Amino acid sequence: MLHQAVDVNCDLGEGFGHWSLGETPDIDLLPLISSANIATGFHAGDPTRMDYTVQHATRLGIGLGAHPGYRDLVGFGRRFLDARADELVNDVLYQLGALSEFAGRHGGSLQHVKLHGALYMHAAADEDFATLLIDTLRRVRPDLYVYCMAGSALHRAAEASGHPAVREFYADRDYGRDGSIVFRRQIAAPDPLALADKVVRACRDGMVTTVDGEDIPIAFDSICFHSDTPGALAIGRTIRASLQRHGIRIAPLMDVVHPRTPEDKE
Template identity: 45%
Template sequence: MKHVDMNCDLGESYGIYQMESDEGILPLITSANIACGFHAGDPGTMRRTVELAMEHHVAIGAHPGLPDLQGFGRRRMEITPREAYDMVVYQMGALDAFVRAQGGKMHHVKPHGALYNMAAVDASLAEAIAEAIYQVQPELYLYGLAGSAMIDAADRMGLRSVSEVFADRTYGADGMLTPRSQVGALIQHTEQSLAQVLRMVKEGLVDTTAGTSVPIKAETICIHGDGEHALTFARQIRAMLETEGITLSAIGTNG
């Protein structure tokens, strides 16, 4: 029987700016990537999101990003590997304190936005992120883009890696995500997203913008919690996977 993890980026409210879908999405997913204050999130939001994740028995991960609240961490910044290391250690520590205060344990780390995309293709940044995780909590999983430099870095470091695929993003001929700056980066039709997810999980293939199909390892599916129809989309994906007999559980847990 096939099984897959279903993760979502959460805890991205900040001050008076509130994401409304977090509470509704948590019962539908198996892993939560919680913002740590650099690209989004604040102390109160972090605490509440950790509490809700534990209440719903959802695996908790740190979601470190670039220090860019205004750009939501999606704008590229020129940083050194040492700066990437420091940013990840700092943000992991912040979230882990809230997790420990609630009697829980962190499960994984998934970089956010531009940091994620930069590390997917830059071996030195990927190495720095993997080293940061290994030095702080070597038992954690690193969630990284399937086939990317992050997966390679985790494997070299001795970290457990989890290959991530995206429900609402298109892929290029190289198997990497289409940059958000390009037309067609986001899938606009739910039916297309659902079909893409199902093929990635069941066949290990994804259709590309070049009209080809390439192999892909789908261990965890990312859905985004900040879209207008995020909650409805999460319900549809979960229902489809369950109908297909695919078990949903966080990597390394009993579900």
């Protein structure tokens, strides 16, 4: 078995004011995960929602992550916006700072940053933005893990500079031949059992089946499912139960990426 323990992350806090995206309240998803990616106001999220999500995640001992996106509330950050790399890095830093203050308010601190939607995909492909973002984080937050796709521009930039990176496996997204995620219009809620089998196979064998029916190797440290995927609660519960049934522990990120020694635990 390749993975005896994995981090499980989910994008949370993705509403605005009276509006919420997804059918499941975040409070029901939090006990299923070990790391939370919390929307920081540009694609979704508002100060009160950020505070609420941070408070409950901290209470449960869940790793706190900022989930910055394009400045695009109307499009939920899923549209590409043509902006210079330095502008985008400034937007990310602005959003990091906002969530960091709420984390401190509740006695916590940020564990990681995971870009959202179209900005995540832009960082996966654009070398200039990926490099500038990593170079900036090396100066201001060298301890902050960056979630990314294995082999992406952001992953390569992090590896080149020695910045801590976490490779993701997407339970509820499809894969292409190059190992990148691809998007297809979701007509109905996916089958939770099928997604759980996909996750367990990736953990045990390091393989995933692409949209073309080809099996490819996949390397990862964390499993992601999305709160706005139809049936997210059933997906999260089924994945968690299936992992446990196969002896795969859902663990804090620090135990997965840097397992603690007995001396660390004393």
